[in-house]
Amino acid sequence: MAYFDAASSAPLHPVARQALLAALDEGWADPARLYREGRRARLLLDAARETAAEAVGCRPDELTFTTSGTQAVHTGIAGALTGRRRTGRHLIVSAVEHSCVLHAADAHEAGGGTVTRVPVDRTGRADAAVYAEALRPDTALACLQSANHEVGTEQPVAEVAETCCAAGVPLLVDAAQSLAWGPVEGNWSLLTASAHKWGGPSGVGLLVVRKGVRFAVPGPADERESGRQPGFENIPAIVAAAASLRAVRAEAAAESARLRELTERIRTRVPQLVPDVEVVGHPDQRLPGIVTFSCLYVDGEALLHALDGEGFSVSSGSSCTSSTLTPSHVLKAMGVLSEGNVRVSLPFGTSEEDVERFLSVLPGAVASVREHLHTPAARTEAAAPAEEERVIDALGKRCPLPVIELAKIIDEVPVGGTVRVLADDEAARLDIPAWCEMRGQEYVGEEPAEVGSAYVVRRV
Amino acid sequence: MAYFDAASSAPLHPVARQALLAALDEGWADPARLYREGRRARLLLDAARETAAEAVGCRPDELTFTTSGTQAVHTGIAGALTGRRRTGRHLIVSAVEHSCVLHAADAHEAGGGTVTRVPVDRTGRADAAVYAEALRPDTALACLQSANHEVGTEQPVAEVAETCCAAGVPLLVDAAQSLAWGPVEGNWSLLTASAHKWGGPSGVGLLVVRKGVRFAVPGPADERESGRQPGFENIPAIVAAAASLRAVRAEAAAESARLRELTERIRTRVPQLVPDVEVVGHPDQRLPGIVTFSCLYVDGEALLHALDGEGFSVSSGSSCTSSTLTPSHVLKAMGVLSEGNVRVSLPFGTSEEDVERFLSVLPGAVASVREHLHTPAARTEAAAPAEEERVIDALGKRCPLPVIELAKIIDEVPVGGTVRVLADDEAARLDIPAWCEMRGQEYVGEEPAEVGSAYVVRRV
Incomplete structure (x- = not known):
């Protein structure tokens, strides 16, 4: 725990x-x-x-x-x-x-x-x-x-x-x-x-x-706290x-160095342990205790639940609260992948053992979520081939499904050919370009569609 | 205590x-x-x-x-x-x-x-x-x-x-x-x-x-507490x-009856024990634990200190906080005396002994404050006699001094004669009419003066 x-x-x-x-x-x-x-x-x-x-x-x-x-x-x-x-x-x-x-x-x-x-x-x-x-x-x-x-x-x-x-x-x-x-x-x-x-x-x-x-201060007067906080x-x-x-503050210097070493460990090892991961945030100019990464083809909320089941409480910018399902405005502004996002923020006193156990548990948790998402999606929703352009109809599907389908089809597309992903989940706008960046594919752009948007990707 | x-x-x-x-x-x-x-x-x-x-x-x-x-x-x-x-x-x-x-x-x-x-x-x-x-x-x-x-x-x-x-x-x-x-x-x-x-x-x-x-709710949105309390x-x-x-609530019925009896005791006995006191507030339609009274010729803050010295923490509508010296807007709206005001509000579980001790200590505390205020004021500030009307120059003096001087002089005024009290303390506007009501004298009214106001009282 x-x-x-x-x-x-x-x-x-x-x-x-x-x-x-x-x-x-x-x-x-x-x-x-x-x-x-x-x-x-x-x-x-x-x-x-x-x-x-x-x-x-x-x-x-x-x-x-x-x-x-x-x-x-x-x-x-x-x-x-x-x-x-x-x-x-x-x-x-x-x-x-x-x-x-x-x-x-x-x-x-x-x-x-x-x-x-x-x-x-x-x-x-x-x-x-x-x-x-x-x-x-x-x-x-x-x-x-x-x-x-x-x-x-x-x-x-x-x-x-x-x-x-x-x-x-x-x-x-x-x-x-x-x-x-x-x-x-x-x-x-x-x-x-x-x-x-x-x-x-x-x-x-x-x-x-x-x-x-x-x-x-606008609003009703109050004499407490210099008139700046009523009540x-x-x-x-x-x-x-x-x-x-x-x-x-008395513990800050020592604890800062210790936590920085632990988060650096996560920054380094997560991409080694888990395929298709992007570690986000500044590598050096950063707080000691926070490390954030996004996992392709993963639903952030599902990953949160899987980690909770393993005894780890983390946060996700893909679905950061129980009532909000839009991707984090921070990840959006950075232009990085939002799907499968995990923020690890270590409290004072976090033990090395807990961090090591997290690293040992994470690959399995990600794999299980990916497996769960891949299986039904792969069979039933494969896009129909087109002459010059493949089209994926991902309307009504929540991320990461649009990206998962894009990833499945890209190898079938000839180099220079394009894929058009139709999607109406807000997160696709962020995640499809971010996927292209991670995968070295060309993101051509977004076009308005009858429902949602069309995101065009060219195979490089 | x-x-x-x-x-x-x-x-x-x-x-x-x-x-x-x-x-x-x-x-x-x-x-x-x-x-x-x-x-x-x-x-x-x-x-x-x-x-x-x-x-x-x-x-x-x-x-x-x-x-x-x-x-x-x-x-x-x-x-x-x-x-x-x-x-x-x-x-x-x-x-x-x-x-x-x-x-x-x-x-x-x-x-x-x-x-x-x-x-x-x-x-x-x-x-x-x-x-x-x-x-x-x-x-x-x-x-x-x-x-x-x-x-x-x-x-x-x-x-x-x-x-x-x-x-x-x-x-x-x-x-x-x-x-x-x-x-x-x-x-x-x-x-x-x-x-x-x-x-x-x-x-x-x-x-x-x-x-x-x-x-x-106006102001910035926030999703906590139905958007009604940010943070x-x-x-x-x-x-x-x-x-x-x-x-x-489980104790309310029994405690209400008990505290009501204790505050009733204060309501009844304070006017018997202390001269020149007005008990304020509704006699029946009232909360069980609160009783409020005002003492003529007493500075509320001084009385508060005297009672604090005897181990009693009470509040005063004459000077209700450390930073506010204007008389309570409540007493003002009621038109009752504000000077020497004391609010006793008993917490759950207040003992009968503490209330009895309060009643035994109060008369001495009031007397000591009155004595302190009377002595210097009486000698140095007596008003000059006038032909038809006596004038008290209480400019620059804080209540209860204007009322104290009025009370000292009233007996020297022939029946039907008037006293004009010049005062610039805001509380005088409340306390001089309230004193008249308590003493059965006629309050003629307030007139604008060069500095402050003139309050005219006729001896009945």
Whole structure:
């Protein structure tokens, strides 16, 4: 039994648990009250703020505790956009931000603002020069994550911050994935984070707004947390969040090196052990604990279930939540294969044995999913041969089936001949070009069809 | 050492603590994930929702867990106003709602909406007939608390709900103070509550939206909690909130009777023990655990400190938080004395001994504050006699000083003569008329003055 989904939520750190228990007895009262219980709660809250500010590298009065990382992002973006409304209503985000950033951008757009979504390269990394080009006189705010949550790629935050600073535009850094490992370098203006990502409890986020940044929270007034987070403070959880951040930081250097070695092992050995795999994300500029790969001809959700059956909890960008079946916007922006995607994110303290066992179990899990998918598909759905062009009718079939059928037929096509894949699953748009790239075939392009799209591939 | 401020925040119920501890181990993972830890978290969340819905008297899919009662109120009001925007932008609230409701109303007004604030009588109770009169064809939403948080007065929620229902207007009930005691009666449409008021943990609120109510949350999309509360769910706290709500409900009938007897004792004996006291709030239609009184010639904050020194933690509507010095909007709306205000709100399990000790300590505490205020004020600030009218220059003096000086001079004024009190403390506007009412003197009225206002009183 191994939990390899720390990037989603980390198990509670023992220090967080201890601090939470202690603060349940001392920190339940209203810190705005003047009596003994209120004063005790206020002391705990102030001390937690000092601790968290030290870890972030900011002044305590620049740091607000929010009720989640998402809330910190929503308030941070809305507050900066409102505060700088006179400058303009242009917002810059990278295409691979967490969905909460992108949802805030969508809401801004729906409200009449404009948004530039900066693309990333095939490793998931944004380019500081492209951020610089995106800056406009009416740019109110730019956002860039410190590191990507799905593939672990680190972003050039310090460079982008420098560029933004020179242009007088505040940069908001979503540091949710990296804050456990160290402070965010560079001259950023706003920062957000989430405690349950570093082993703190649920229910606590951080929003840092540097002095001098114009900031105005829209919505009803509230006097708690500098007016930036309405509602009664959750002090026991805040205390636990701050204590565990300090604790993970104390272990960060050693644990970082250890986990980096383990993820490097996965990066190297998965392609050796499993055929038709693409490891995605930046090879060096990456977080220590995250490694992501995609397996051709595999349904991500089925692979997740197979690994769960073997005692491994991982995440998949092919089907990242129980209610979402569209491929991950991150993999899409990178232009890499989304099918059979697996994100392994190791929590602090992951043992070498668990990683080795994962490597020993993975090939069989992938093979079983592939076998299951191949068998029925191969017999009943073979495409009819055509004169010059083969056509695969994969309408109504979910990925990876369209790619599986394409792969089966390609060897029958003469060199220079084309295959037209008719498909209406959104993921095909990403996976067919990605398959061509992996297989060295030529992706001719997408054409509109009566239903769905036609994806044309030429055999090389 | 006795904590008598349960209406602000109740100490953690033992059941909440137990449930929280258990759920820390089982409920930290993302309930949207498909692996074992995610499924376990989802089961806990679903079970907590069933429990809370049963206690509220609603369907589980009508109930959302929010991050606080304030957040529930803000989202509930914004969601109903947005959902019913086609009907109009008129909002009705009572004048004695919690500040989070009034702040949401202010924000609505600032955004171009209109707000009717329904007055209350001297007991703090709103009149259903006045709510009915306030309804308009463009009314999108009405709000009424189930019971007041400062004076304990219960509101005619079922009647107001009936009226609203007949007019096709949803009623939002802020049930923060009453949900521990039982479900809210009547045909309401939305309901909000806060777990730390019933002995649950901080960080959990409830928002119930009945099926059929038009509701659209503004702001960035998020798929958690039916799109009504963005951010990662705090499942351990949610589990503890639901478990403790069930636990307090099991004790509610017996505890209600016991606390009602204790608060009745305070209501009856405080005026016998302490001179110049006004007990405020409805004598019968009130919550079991809350009793509020105001003491003439007393600074509320000083009394709070004196009682804290004796081991009692109470709240004051004269100076209800460390950062707010204006008199409570509730006492103002009721038209009762705000000076020397004390709210006693007994937590579950309060002992009779603690209440008796409070009653034995209170007279001395009030006397000491009065003595402290009288002495310096009496000598140095006596007003100069005038021909027909005495003038007290209390400019720059905080309440209760203006009232103290008025009281000292009134006996020197011939019957039918007037006293003009010049004051610039906001509380004087409330406390001078309230003093007149208590003392049987005639309050002539307020006149504008060069600085502050002049309050004219005629000796009867």
